[in-house]
Amino acid sequence: MKETLLILGASGQIGIELTQKLRKIYGNNNVIASDIRKGNEEMMSSGPFEIIDATDKETILSVIQKYKATQIYLLAAMLSATAEQHPQKAWHLNINSLLAVLDLAKEKHINKVYWPSSIAVFGPTTPKLNTPQFTVMEPSTIYGISKLAGEFWCNYYHEKYGVDIRSLRYPGIISWKSKPGGGTTDYAVDIYFKALEKGSYNCFLSENTRLPMMYIDDALNATVQLMQAKKEDIKIRTSYNLAAISFSPKEIVSEIKKHIPDFKISYNPDFRQAIADSWPQSINDDYARKDWNWKHQFNLSSMTTDIIKNLKKNLL
Numbered sequence: 001m002k003e004t005l006l007i008l009g010a011s012g013q014i015g016i017e018l019t020q021k022l023r024k025i026y027g028n029n030n031v032i033a034s035d036i037r038k039g040n041e042e043m044m045s046s047g048p049f050e051i052i053d054a055t056d057k058e059t060i061l062s063v064i065q066k067y068k069a070t071q072i073y074l075l076a077a078m079l080s081a082t083a084e085q086h087p088q089k090a091w092h093l094n095i096n097s098l099l100a101v102l103d104l105a106k107e108k109h110i111n112k113v114y115w116p117s118s119i120a121v122f123g124p125t126t127p128k129l130n131t132p133q134f135t136v137m138e139p140s141t142i143y144g145i146s147k148l149a150g151e152f153w154c155n156y157y158h159e160k161y162g163v164d165i166r167s168l169r170y171p172g173i174i175s176w177k178s179k180p181g182g183g184t185t186d187y188a189v190d191i192y193f194k195a196l197e198k199g200s201y202n203c204f205l206s207e208n209t210r211l212p213m214m215y216i217d218d219a220l221n222a223t224v225q226l227m228q229a230k231k232e233d234i235k236i237r238t239s240y241n242l243a244a245i246s247f248s249p250k251e252i253v254s255e256i257k258k259h260i261p262d263f264k265i266s267y268n269p270d271f272r273q274a275i276a277d278s279w280p281q282s283i284n285d286d287y288a289r290k291d292w293n294w295k296h297q298f299n300l301s302s303m304t305t306d307i308i309k310n311l312k313k314n315l316l
């Protein structure tokens, strides 16, 4: 069956790169990018683009019908740090977009849905090391609360209405083509840009704050692999734990110094420190590895080498 994919929130950090990857796999005209604002030059010129508010079910339906879309990737969301400043708006966007899409799947307008969850579903009472798939979940951020509620909406729609919804609990995603906005793990992207542009970085987390992270290439591969897996191999319909690497600001700094020996770092923790302190340090993703053969490729050292090589080409 020919698949046509609609991406909601395509102009965000993951959307920009996922859209290009999916266009390579499924063909440019079979991947409809959309966002509340225009995409970048490459996205707008390489395939169809529509302006969509991801909470507006009627507009989503009209675009599904226009292109005969069969699947939705819902990436629109307000991330942890911004959500703490705008709790009501964050809840509205994160939950109502999901409910709109789940309803469209229930009504059989589309046959498959991808929706990312996050390590933010865990909270201060969760075991911090090698955090299991099934464990205590008492998130203290509005972003985490919305993702946890969203996971159970996904599971409910799967159990009650047979909706084929698939989800991953992303750790912090590190990319160099596109920057994140409003997350707690964003420092690990900014630090590379600032290292090359200024030779120094003022970090908003303390030096020993360890968090689960992943290079964008691994995150994109995991997403495609999950969506292409056989239905019967997807055993978890809340969201899968997903892991690659864990590191602290201090560890990323020592890796960057191997390439830029004069790099200078200062630490000025702000309100994001409390968010980071409530999250796990490392994640156990055995279920993803067992159910659909997930494997990551990049460690801190190979990721740093790849990012610095690419940023040198593109920034300098």
Ligand code: AKB
Binding pocket: 079, 080, 081, 117, 118, 119, 120, 143, 170, 171, 172, 173, 182, 183, 184, 185, 186
């Ligand atoms: C954030 O920091 O809010 C996100 C996430 C871990 O989901 N990157």
